[in-house]
Amino acid sequence: MAWKRAAIAGVGASRQGKLPGETAMSLATEAFRDALDDAGIAKDEVDGLLTMPGTTSPEGPKHYLALGEHLGIDPKVTGSLSMGGATAGVLIQQAALAIDAGMANVVACVFGDAAKTGGSKFDASAGGGDSWGIWGMFGNAANSAMGARRHMALYGTTSEQLGWVAVNGRRNAARNPLAVMREPITIEDHQASRPIVEPLHLLDCCLITDGGVCVIVTSPERARDAKHPPVSIWGMGQGHTLQNMGTPDWWYLPHQQDCISRAYRMAGVGPRDIDVAQLYDNFTIAVLFWLEHAGFVPRGESGPFVEGGTRIALDGELPLNTAGGNLSESYMQGWLHVVEGVRQVRGEAGDRQVAGAERCLVTGRGMTLNTASCLVLGPDR
Amino acid sequence: MSDRILPTVTDLSRPFWEGGLAGELRFQRCTACGHLRYPIDTICPRCLDAGYAWEAVSGTGTILAFGTFRRAYRASWEDRVPYAVAIIQTTEGPRLIVDVVEADPDELHVDDPVEFVFEPVTEAGIAIPHARPVRVQGDPTT
Ligand SMILES: [Zn+2]
Numbered sequence: 001m002a003w004k005r006a007a008i009a010g011v012g013a014s015r016q017g018k019l020p021g022e023t024a025m026s027l028a029t030e031a032f033r034d035a036l037d038d039a040g041i042a043k044d045e046v047d048g049l050l051t052m053p054g055t056t057s058p059e060g061p062k063h064y065l066a067l068g069e070h071l072g073i074d075p076k077v078t079g080s081l082s083m084g085g086a087t088a089g090v091l092i093q094q095a096a097l098a099i100d101a102g103m104a105n106v107v108a109c110v111f112g113d114a115a116k117t118g119g120s121k122f123d124a125s126a127g128g129g130d131s132w133g134i135w136g137m138f139g140n141a142a143n144s145a146m147g148a149r150r151h152m153a154l155y156g157t158t159s160e161q162l163g164w165v166a167v168n169g170r171r172n173a174a175r176n177p178l179a180v181m182r183e184p185i186t187i188e189d190h191q192a193s194r195p196i197v198e199p200l201h202l203l204d205c206c207l208i209t210d211g212g213v214c215v216i217v218t219s220p221e222r223a224r225d226a227k228h229p230p231v232s233i234w235g236m237g238q239g240h241t242l243q244n245m246g247t248p249d250w251w252y253l254p255h256q257q258d259c260i261s262r263a264y265r266m267a268g269v270g271p272r273d274i275d276v277a278q279l280y281d282n283f284t285i286a287v288l289f290w291l292e293h294a295g296f297v298p299r300g301e302s303g304p305f306v307e308g309g310t311r312i313a314l315d316g317e318l319p320l321n322t323a324g325g326n327l328s329e330s331y332m333q334g335w336l337h338v339v340e341g342v343r344q345v346r347g348e349a350g351d352r353q354v355a356g357a358e359r360c361l362v363t364g365r366g367m368t369l370n371t372a373s374c375l376v377l378g379p380d381r
Numbered sequence: 382m383s384d385r386i387l388p389t390v391t392d393l394s395r396p397f398w399e400g401g402l403a404g405e406l407r408f409q410r411c412t413a414c415g416h417l418r419y420p421i422d423t424i425c426p427r428c429l430d431a432g433y434a435w436e437a438v439s440g441t442g443t444i445l446a447f448g449t450f451r452r453a454y455r456a457s458w459e460d461r462v463p464y465a466v467a468i469i470q471t472t473e474g475p476r477l478i479v480d481v482v483e484a485d486p487d488e489l490h491v492d493d494p495v496e497f498v499f500e501p502v503t504e505a506g507i508a509i510p511h512a513r514p515v516r517v518q519g520d521p522t523t
Contacts (some may be wrong), residue, residue, distance in 0.1 A: 058398035133386040134509065135480040137466040138454035143449030148466055153446075198449035198486075243426060245468060245476040251446050 002234035002267045006096035007223035009106075009230060009381060010039025010216035011339040016330035017115045017180045019210040024054035025070060027212030028112025032071060035214035040227030041106060043242040048077040048104035050091040052333070054113025055120040075102040084366015085280050085326075085334040086238070087111070088215070089373030092338065093236045095217035105219055111335045112212030120208065141283060142207055145197040145371050147251050148285035152199060155300035157288065159199055163190035164309045165284040165320075166203045166327055172314065173324025175352040178336075179356075180209055181328040204284040208325035213335035215342075220380060231345045234359070235267025235376040242370055246314075256365060257293040259372040263361075267376040271295035274376075276344050277318060277336035280364045281325040290363050296333060319354045334364035341377045385457035390507055392419045396435040401499030401508025405437040408475055419475035441499040442471040449486040456496070465489055469497075469512050482511040489514065 012035025014027045022030075028051070036043055053063035063080040077098045081087055088111065095107035113120070151157045167187060173179035185203060193202035198375035210284070223230030239259030241250065261314075264270055271294055279290040296318055297305045306312055312320040323329045323340035332337055341360040343349045363374040390398050400407035410417050411431035417438075424431050431474065447467035451458040465486040470476050492502060494515040499508035 039488060131386055132466075132478050133455075134388055135466055135478060135511070136450060136454075136458050136461065136464060137448075137478055137480075138450075142448050146446035146466075149492050150446040195449070195451045198451065234454060244420070244477070246426075247431075248445075248476070250471065250476070251468065 002232070002269070003236070004220060004232045004234060004380070005100045005234045006217055007054070007220050008215055008377070009218045009223040009226040009228070010035040010041060011037050011342045012036070012214040013103075013178060013336060013339055014112070014212035014361060016026040016178055016209055016211035016332070019114065020117050021042070022114055022210055024112040024114050025059040025067065025094050026112070027114060027210060028067060028214070029070065029111050029212070029310055031112060031212035031214040032108060032110055035216050036134070038227065039216045041216060043071070043073070045106045045370060046073055046108050047075055048095060048098055048107030049073050049075040050078065050095055050107060050109045051080045052087040052111040052133035053082060054111065056114045056118035057112070060275065075104070077107065077204055083371045085282060085362070085364045086366045086373040087333065088335045088338050089094050089236070089362065089364045089375055090238060090260030092215055092217055092375060093238070093373065096236065098231050099217060099219050105222060107214045107217045109217060110212070111332065112332065114210045115208050115331070116210045118216045125219065139197060141197040141200050143284040144285050145200045147253070147289065147369070148199050148283075150251050151285065151288065155303065157303035159191065160187055161202070161303035161307050162204055162284040162288070163187045164306045165281065166190050167286045168306070168309050168312050168326040169281065169321050169325045171309070172322050172352055173328035175198060175350070176323045176329060179324045179329040180207060181324070200283055200285070201334070206282050207331045209330040209332070211330050211332050213339060215333050215335070215338055224380065228346055228348075230380040231342045231377050232380045233375060234269065234378040235263040237261070237266065237374050244368055244370070253289055253293070253372070254367055256289065256363070256372045260294045260361070260363065260374050263374045263376050267378070269359060273359055274318070274361045275359050276322060276354045277361040278322070278325070278341045278363070279320060279361070280334050280337060281321055281327050284327070286365065287320065294361060294363070314352055314354055322349065322352050322354060333366070337362050337364065338375065341375070345377050345379060383457045384455045387505060388507065388509070393423060397421055398507035400435070400437065401510055402501060404499060405439050406440040406471070406497045406510055407435045408473070409433040410436045417474055419477055438471060438473040442469045442495055442512070444468075444481070444489060444491055444493045444495060444512070445476060446469040446491060447481065447489060448488070452458060467512055469495060479510055479512050481513065483513045486508065
């Protein structure tokens with residue numbers, strides 16, 4: 001039996017891309033307005049505010065305080081959280097739990113960032129404690145490059161196979177008016193793009209963009225009176241490995257597998273019940289890991305699964321990242337993955353709608369690949 | 382002024398960084414449960430005991446995974462490109478991230494054996510560990 005004790009009633013996004021003059025705060029506000037409008041819910045009804053500070057938010061962990069004042073909200077439940085790409089999922093889970101406990105009824109989960117305009121650096125040395133920069137390890141791509149290298153060595157995965165994830169994202173972004181990068185790319189373009197940290201090329205890497213996203217979570221009852229049909233939370237999960245390199249198979253990120261199993265159990269579903277998936281793609285290799293962790297393919301078989309791009313296309317057996325993802329839509333650190341999951345389940349994704357999509361898996365991960373969260377979304381009935 | 386990142390040596394971590402001057406890779410071993418640990422910390426992440434002793438290990442291991450840098454993110458790394466940074470699975474158990482020296486990154490493979498070598502940083506009174514591929518004696522191809 002699916003959980004279904006909270007639902008998403010509204011999703012909103014600001015414009016995305018390079019937006020000079022905008023700030024993390026103004027973009028979060030734009031998204032908040034858009035989400036309220038989408039839900040058909042008045043601001044005065046919002047009694048919970050959960051936020052993720054952007055890389056350009058000066059308030060840091062007090063982000064909720066500044067945003068709450070700006071939006072004029074005195075919430076029953078609030079707070080800010082920074083868990084990288086896992087944050088959207090975790091905040092939506094906290095909202096759902098607060099609603100189920102009766103502590104709040106309409107919770108806005110909000111993110112905004114002006115990372116592009118603000119010149120946020122994602123090439124700082126990776127690692128905590130003794131900085132891995134001592135050993136020349138710089139940039140967010142390094143950890144993922146290492147995972148990709150071992151996956152290639154053990155399972156014969158190729159750079160071209162990673163390229164199909166990028167091509168698929170771009171193909172879907174071309175059908176998404178919100179997407180920042182809509183020019184088609186080919187496997188040849190992917191192979192010719194400059195190396196970042198090998199085996200990863202430029203077209204294996206996410207964008208850096210300005211934008212904001214908001215998700216309105218509420219009770220199933222309230223959601224049924226909203227403007228659109230409710231998208232119910234069937235299951236939700238988390239998995240974390242807070243010890244870097246704590247186990248020999250750390251590179252394989254087994255906590256992501258645990259994260260999804262927990263959500264499947266809560267939702268009463270398995271991989272074959274999922275119609276469409278929004279898998280966090282900070283780098284192309286991430287999608288291959290997720291495919292295995294979610295049980296769509298056995299361990300080591302994700303490369304051949306994505307090769308050719310047909311199985312993961314909009315009309316394939318498992319349509320993936322249907323809005324373009326972090327690679328081509330916008331780098332909203334997984335927040336737009338939730339928005340697209342909701343649009344697909346509602347059946348309102350237009351040119352990129354997956355026929356008959358009912359159940360969607362949305363995943364997120366962050367930090368030095370330590371944190372993971374996921375949602376199984378489905379209809380209210 | 383070089384933009385190279387050097388370790389912040391503390392009373393806690395000094396034996397690790399000074400170990401290199403003696404040609405030793407050293408880890409902390411918990412005196413309560415025997416767990417050999419890295420990264421360096423004040424307590425054992427397995428049993429939470431604060432007791433430990435520094436122990437020299439063999440300084441050998443294998444490349445669990447690596448990434449190849451073809452451009453330098455900092456000027457101090459410009460004369461090193463292309464270079465590889467690897468997760469080393471040490472023979473004794475802990476894993477750590479270091480760069481690989483004396484190697485063409487295109488010739489490296491996952492699970493290749495490596496040994497640790499130490500680069501003295503005289504002004505800091507420490508030595509920084511790096512990994513180097515183990516050449517099998519008598520085999521000119523390796
Ligand atoms: Zn212990």
